[in-house]
Amino acid sequence: MFKNISIKMKLIIQAIITVAVIVLLVGVIINASNTKVNNLEDIQKSSKLLSVISLLIHETQKERGMTAGFLGSGGKNFKDKISDQRDATDKKLVNLKNVLNIIQIQNIDNETYMAINLALKDMSSIAQIRTSVDSLSIKGAKAIAYYTNMNAKFLSTIVKISNFSKLPEATQQIIAYLNFLLAKERAGIERAVGTNITYADYFLPGFSGKFDSLIESQDAYLKSFNDYASIDAQKFLKDTLDHNSVKEVNSMRDIILNAKEIGGFGVDSQYWFDTITAKLGLLKKTENFIIQNLRITNEKTKQNVKLSVALSNLVHETQKERGATAGFIGSKGKKFITKLPAQRLLTNKKLDIALKTLKQVGTKYLNSEAKMYLNKALVQLKRLENIRKNVDQFSIGGAKAIGYYTNMHAIFINMISAVTKDATTVHEARDLSAWYNFIMSKERAGIERAVMSNSFARNKFL
Structure with a gap:
């Protein structure tokens, strides 16, 4: 042509x-x-x-x-x-x-x-x-x-x-x-x-106020989650929490908030633990949905999220261990006798997975703040076996034991927060922020489980 x-x-x-x-x-x-x-x-x-x-x-x-x-x-x-x-x-x-x-x-x-x-x-x-x-x-x-x-x-x-x-x-x-x-x-x-x-x-007597603030902070973080999350994630959370365990937890909350400072709740600590654990299982189900639907496109961010997910899964188990530990100490070893050892095994499995993921993924893509928090969290993890021994020997109080797990969780969650700062797109920024706020709310629910497992076991407030 x-x-x-x-x-x-x-x-x-x-x-x-x-x-x-x-x-x-x-x-x-x-x-x-x-x-x-x-x-x-x-x-x-x-x-x-x-x-x-x-x-x-x-x-x-x-x-x-x-x-x-x-x-x-x-x-x-x-x-x-x-x-x-x-x-x-x-x-x-x-x-x-x-x-x-x-x-x-x-x-x-x-x-x-x-x-x-x-x-x-x-x-x-x-x-x-x-x-x-x-x-x-x-x-x-x-x-x-x-x-x-x-x-x-x-x-x-x-x-x-x-x-x-x-x-x-x-x-x-x-x-x-x-x-x-x-x-x-x-x-x-x-x-x-x-x-x-x-x-x-x-x-006024302070405990009910502190307990109420735990509930309020959970609600506040969930509100922030809904502000940042996709419509699908919001709907999934709403549908998932439409469950009897959530309603039962709310009923027991009312008993707590209306009780006198000295106690006299009439609630079995193991029943409380099992019921709120079921609720936390629903929250974990929602978290898994959030993770699966994160709109992450940057390869470096994907690697950081992979590590963060493994650590979040570990925290989910140590949250349960914290609750069982609190109930065991509060009952002076009469309750949670079989639950606590079984939970420790589950924690150990997730710990092994987290350490393997850390070895596989490495820290080369983490920013300096995330690395700092990760190192601090790993130091706290090294104390875990010693804490367990003290619990078994009743040489540590409930508040101190709960405090150990709670402080360690705060460091892990701070590390995840630091990872969210490396988002490279608007969707990444919003989805990671939504996830962070959600796990913060879930951690507050975990503290609620631990504190009241101890209180119900003793039939009085910490």
């Missing part, structure tokens, strides 16, 4: 093809550049929005603390400071509304727009709350709850803001920032409650 075409025409055709390819490439580059520019513009807008939201939350946290102190003292304390603090809150609210008018959030992300509107709807009741506070016609707990619930809604908008970015680095930073704000909010709640009770110089 081309034999009869002149050399001049061939050169013209080649030139046309070359120009066409160049034009096509330029178009692709321009399109990619525009996408990147749009991403950067959205990130700039999200940064501005994050800033004004966090500054508003900071002021509502302070207002919550002063409000709690004002009510706790019957209006005697903070009466000179609370008015100025309310003005500071109002100014930050005006700043937020101004930024929202400028960036037109509804044109960028509808979910964020709806989340902010929910928070602002709560904020619209603040004048009424303040009037009730001034007249001392609202209880401290209710006032604290108002600010806390409102702050939670503002914080949830930050999760939505993480969707702005298609860049994993920005997504990771936003998620990290959110975790910091969540921790700060917990400290703010502590300040408010503490301010309210210290004026009266009276504190």
Whole structure:
């Protein structure tokens, strides 16, 4: 076909093809550049929005603390400071509304727009709350709850803001920032409650509160999980936890929370252990689903996740061993006589698998933080046999034994948290963060199992 075409025409055709390819490439580059520019513009807008939201939350946290102190003292304390603090809150609210008018959030992300509107709807009741506070016609707990619930809604908008970015680095930073704000909010709640009770110089018996906080922290981490997880993972968790063991655990929780400090629960420790272990089995089933559906594309991250999964499986068994150990010590060796040795064997099997995986995968792809936590965790594992001997000889108390396992778990989970920072895509960042929050919730459930196995065995609180 081309034999009869002149050399001049061939050169013209080649030139046309070359120009066409160049034009096509330029178009692709321009399109990619525009996408990147749009991403950067959205990130700039999200940064501005994050800033004004966090500054508003900071002021509502302070207002919550002063409000709690004002009510706790019957209006005697903070009466000179609370008015100025309310003005500071109002100014930050005006700043937020101004930024929202400028960036037109509804044109960028509808979910964020709806989340902010929910928070602002709560904020619209603040004048009424303040009037009730001034007249001392609202209880401290209710006032604290108002600010806390409102702050939670503002914080949830930050999760939505993480969707702005298609860049994993920005997504990771936003998620990290959110975790910091969540921790700060917990400290703010502590300040408010503490301010309210210290004026009266009276504190209700403490254990039920500690137990309640265990439940709340589980719920908080599961909420964070749902914020980051895929719709399929959320549905799987919801469907899996629709189980009798979960309902039975909730019934026993009610017994605990309504009991007097001295005890008298009427609940068999082994029944508690078996029932909540069934619930934790459902959580492990969900974790396996999460792991199987992690959207990991980077080969180095895949290797790190493989090691993390092996360590998480080990922690699942040491969590059960912690619970059986607590029940054994609490009953002075009368209960969990067969369960504890059997559980130790299961732990040993997962330990062997974890060590083999570590040898196979190695640590060359782990970042320095993950390596540090892994080394610390391995040091704690070397103490395991000695702890077991002390348990068998009753030369260690329940609280100390539980503390050993709990501290070791915290180090392993911190290592997994460090691995999540190496995500290379937005999906990796969100899925790994969801997994981390889930295993944090599961660990709190494991602590609950251990503490109450010990308490039910002794028929009184630790």
